[in-house]
Amino acid sequence: MKRKPPFPLVRTIASWFIALLLFFPLFWLGITAFKTEGQAIAGNLFFTPTLASFVEVQARSDYLHYAFNSLVTSVVSTVLGLLIAAPAAYSMAFFRTKKTRDILMWMLSTKMMPAVGALVPVYVMAQTTGMLDSLPALIIVFTLSNLPIMVWMLYSAFKEVPNDILEAVRLDGATVWDEFRHAILPLTMGGIASTGLLCLVLAWNEAFWSLNLTSAGAGTLAALIAQYSSPEGLFWAKLSAASLLAIAPIIVFGWFSQKQLVQGLTFGAVK
Amino acid sequence: MAFLELKNIVKEFGPVRTIKGIDLQINKGEFIVFVGPSGCGKSTLLRLIAGLESVTAGTISLDGRDITEVPSSKRDLAMVFQSYALYPHMTVFDNMSFALKLAKVDVAVRKEKVERAAKILNLTQYLQRTPKELSGGQRQRVAIGRAIVRAPKVFLFDEPLSNLDAALRGQTRVEIANLHRDLGATTIYVTHDQIEAMTLADRVVVLRDGLIEQVGAPLELYDRPANQFVAQFIGTPQMNVLAAAALPELTRIAGARLPADGSVGVRPEYVRIGRAGEGIAGKVELVESLGSDTLIHTRVGANVPLVSRQSERTSLKLGDAVGIEIDPNALLFFDSQGRALREMQRAA
Numbered sequence: 001m002k003r004k005p006p007f008p009l010v011r012t013i014a015s016w017f018i019a020l021l022l023f024f025p026l027f028w029l030g031i032t033a034f035k036t037e038g039q040a041i042a043g044n045l046f047f048t049p050t051l052a053s054f055v056e057v058q059a060r061s062d063y064l065h066y067a068f069n070s071l072v073t074s075v076v077s078t079v080l081g082l083l084i085a086a087p088a089a090y091s092m093a094f095f096r097t098k099k100t101r102d103i104l105m106w107m108l109s110t111k112m113m114p115a116v117g118a119l120v121p122v123y124v125m126a127q128t129t130g131m132l133d134s135l136p137a138l139i140i141v142f143t144l145s146n147l148p149i150m151v152w153m154l155y156s157a158f159k160e161v162p163n164d165i166l167e168a169v170r171l172d173g174a175t176v177w178d179e180f181r182h183a184i185l186p187l188t189m190g191g192i193a194s195t196g197l198l199c200l201v202l203a204w205n206e207a208f209w210s211l212n213l214t215s216a217g218a219g220t221l222a223a224l225i226a227q228y229s230s231p232e233g234l235f236w237a238k239l240s241a242a243s244l245l246a247i248a249p250i251i252v253f254g255w256f257s258q259k260q261l262v263q264g265l266t267f268g269a270v271k
Numbered sequence: 272m273a274f275l276e277l278k279n280i281v282k283e284f285g286p287v288r289t290i291k292g293i294d295l296q297i298n299k300g301e302f303i304v305f306v307g308p309s310g311c312g313k314s315t316l317l318r319l320i321a322g323l324e325s326v327t328a329g330t331i332s333l334d335g336r337d338i339t340e341v342p343s344s345k346r347d348l349a350m351v352f353q354s355y356a357l358y359p360h361m362t363v364f365d366n367m368s369f370a371l372k373l374a375k376v377d378v379a380v381r382k383e384k385v386e387r388a389a390k391i392l393n394l395t396q397y398l399q400r401t402p403k404e405l406s407g408g409q410r411q412r413v414a415i416g417r418a419i420v421r422a423p424k425v426f427l428f429d430e431p432l433s434n435l436d437a438a439l440r441g442q443t444r445v446e447i448a449n450l451h452r453d454l455g456a457t458t459i460y461v462t463h464d465q466i467e468a469m470t471l472a473d474r475v476v477v478l479r480d481g482l483i484e485q486v487g488a489p490l491e492l493y494d495r496p497a498n499q500f501v502a503q504f505i506g507t508p509q510m511n512v513l514a515a516a517a518l519p520e521l522t523r524i525a526g527a528r529l530p531a532d533g534s535v536g537v538r539p540e541y542v543r544i545g546r547a548g549e550g551i552a553g554k555v556e557l558v559e560s561l562g563s564d565t566l567i568h569t570r571v572g573a574n575v576p577l578v579s580r581q582s583e584r585t586s587l588k589l590g591d592a593v594g595i596e597i598d599p600n601a602l603l604f605f606d607s608q609g610r611a612l613r614e615m616q617r618a619a
Binding site for chain 1: 349
């Protein structure tokens with residue numbers, strides 16, 4: 001019999017408290033976006049909503065332009081990443097060598113280095129190749145920075161495919177491509193989808209490299225938000241409106257794909 | 272000329288030599304069973320034939336063609352796995368027709384072949400189901416069906432019945448035997464179950480420790496084992512093997528044939544339990560009543576175990592004193608290395 005956890009009431013209250021604590025900034029951001037600048041500073045909970053800040057943001061800086069850049073960089077970097085990571089993960093999962101574990105660890109270790117450590121070399125490379133403030137530069141950086149996670153996630157997904165099934169496919173006369181197309185792909189679709197989704201979200205939310213490598217031309221939504229925290233002072237309502245616009249698509253997207261995302265993050269962790 | 276020929280096959284995994292040099296010739300249409308204890312290399316040998324592992328040395332040829340370096344997909348073999356290895360995302364129909372689809376066989380032909388195989392295996396009503404909607408026995412039949420549909424040169428079975436319960440195992444064993452009789456396809460079957468080996472095989476290959484101990488028809492192995500290992504591996508309960516010096520009465524029974532430093536084997540059905548005072552004096556240690564058979568475990572002489580098997584039931588109990596007779600014509604003799612001494616058997 002499963003033991004019931006003690007103090008159900010205390011636990012319920014505690015979970016609600018923590019959930020609300022985490023949700024509060026988002027909630028505040030949401031209502032501030034519909035305030036005037038004056039109301040925003042006053043900080044009242046009750047007010048007459050207005051769309052003035054959104055109109056102002058769209059007028060001052062072209063939201064759609066930044067959204068387009070975000071969309072292109074995240075989608076292209078995800079697709080590109082999957083194309084590179086899938087064969088890598090395939091060879092590591094099905095043709096292990098003594099060094100496979102080390103290579104995987106080494107790949108992951110690159111994620112442990114602070115991004116700022118690589119800022120100067122990457123910036124100089126982008127500058128000398130004339131790729132500053134360009135979409136390809138961001139796509140390359142996003143792809144490379146997400147690659148270790150993608151390889152790891154796909155590796156765990158592929159590892160779940162029983163070896164017997166692959167051998168059966170081979171005996172049935174399958175080429176390497178047939179094997180991938182008819183056995184591995186359909187069996188690991190869930191893992192591949194969640195890998196793609198996660199990397200899409202990570203690329204969309206990426207701020208460090210977008211802020212440092214782009215300006216008006218290839219700037220993503222992160223760059224748009226940053227414009228509203230300027231040295232001349234904070235414009236809370238407009239900052240909130242811009243932020244809400246930036247995160248809205250990915251929140252909607254995440255809402256619909258949360259099952260896949262959770263599956264991807266716990267892949268291999270639970271049997 | 273043999274249909275499938277293994278010449279001096281050696282397989283090493285790192286420093287471990289799993290297959291230590293095997294020569295074997297298999298004829299077309301033969302049902303060959305590889306049998307042996309776990310770790311004897313029987314599954315590895317099958318995987319080498321399938322091309323799922325590469326040989327370290329030696330050659331494999333099939334139907335006159337050297338296939339040693341040919342990849343699995345081009346060897347024209349079909350394998351039934353212990354785990355069934357069905358494609359979980361495909362229906363039974365797709366599972367069975369997958370190889371034909373890869374070979375770009377015409378859709379109508381595919382359908383016809385799958386339906387014919389499904390009929391043989393009683394799977395017709397399940398063709399549109401996925402494997403997870405089937406019972407273990409049905410999955411096993413789909414795995415067999417997948418192999419049949421392709422009409423391969425050789426069928427390979429890797430312990431196909433070990434995931435089934437006892438009743439289903441017996442039933443499927445009969446089905447496999449019937450199938451082989453009907454199709455006449457060359458088959459190699461790996462098992463650790465000697466009942467399967469005895470009932471299915473035309474010839475049994477007994478393996479131990481990466482080497483062939485003996486190849487022969489089932490009853491040949493039973494009656495004329497090449498050595499003590501085969502003698503004791505084939506047959507349930509195990510053959511009694513006693514050191515020649517263990518029991519003074521052996522000299523009386525075997526006479527001059529008794530090897531001085533070897534051992535004597537006798538199958539339990541040739542050990543008769545009689546009244547105390549007749550034959551060799553012994554004590555009942557355990558009685559196993561199986562219904563059709565009764566196994567009586569006794570101790571004789573200096574605590575030497577001796578098992579008897581009889582078809583009559585018994586009222587003997589633990590500790591009862593008995594007299595034991597051994598049929599002198601049923602004795603097998605082994606030298607000190609455990610090799611069978613042929614010339615002495617069934618003499619006298």
